[in-house]
Amino acid sequence: MYVKICGLSEPEHVATAVEAGADAIGFVMTRSPRRITPERAAELAAPVPPHVLTVGVFRGEDPQAVREAALTSGVRAVQLHGKHPHGDFTALKDLGVRLVRAVDAQADLRCGAYDEDLLIVDAPHAGSGQPWDWAAVRGRPSGQWMLAGGLAPGNVAEAVAAARPWGVDVSSGVETAPGKKDSALIRSFLKAARGLDV
Numbered sequence: 001m002y003v004k005i006c007g008l009s010e011p012e013h014v015a016t017a018v019e020a021g022a023d024a025i026g027f028v029m030t031r032s033p034r035r036i037t038p039e040r041a042a043e044l045a046a047p048v049p050p051h052v053l054t055v056g057v058f059r060g061e062d063p064q065a066v067r068e069a070a071l072t073s074g075v076r077a078v079q080l081h082g083k084h085p086h087g088d089f090t091a092l093k094d095l096g097v098r099l100v101r102a103v104d105a106q107a108d109l110r111c112g113a114y115d116e117d118l119l120i121v122d123a124p125h126a127g128s129g130q131p132w133d134w135a136a137v138r139g140r141p142s143g144q145w146m147l148a149g150g151l152a153p154g155n156v157a158e159a160v161a162a163a164r165p166w167g168v169d170v171s172s173g174v175e176t177a178p179g180k181k182d183s184a185l186i187r188s189f190l191k192a193a194r195g196l197d198v
């Protein structure tokens, strides 16, 4: 099971996620209680080993703004969240980073349909921590896709059994308040998710 821990803003939590075996970590650089600057993302990403994918998360910014933030932060992947047109992905193809498309269950759920490398299927409200009907997407997405939206250490097994994703992505479920990550919850989530290969 591929695991992404999203919305990190403190070195302690980056270190915990890496040590506990996260495959990817996310830095939110768009409007959010978890927002950090590209410069802060660069500081946080600098010590992350190459096998962990550092992901810059954006929503609604134009490709040039995304490009500048990605170059400043040095992230290895860009996640465009929500209703970005295909052209935004095409415009970023030459950036040399992996492209992640994050959408709700109403969107085209074929990974690669927008030339992306990874797909995230999320709740309608990103980063809300609200569980949704995970089973409704079972069998619909194709390719390398992560389930997100309301996941937590205590329900990730249920969510994976319902949707059977290739990976999982969490933010609120490893926090004590919006934007406040917790190392013990990060470890618990990774422990719970790791054993769930489908």
Ligand SMILES: O=C(O)c1ccccc1NCC(=O)[C@H](O)[C@H](O)COP(=O)(O)O
Pocket: 006, 007, 026, 028, 030, 031, 032, 033, 034, 057, 058, 059, 081, 102, 122, 123, 125, 126, 127, 128, 129, 130, 148, 149, 150, 151, 169, 170, 171, 172, 173
């Ligand atoms: O996390 C945010 O605040 C956010 C804001 C705007 C766009 C995307 C955002 N998060 C992206 C993620 O990949 C989250 O991990 C995903 O939405 C799941 O969030 P949660 O339900 O809180 O686990």
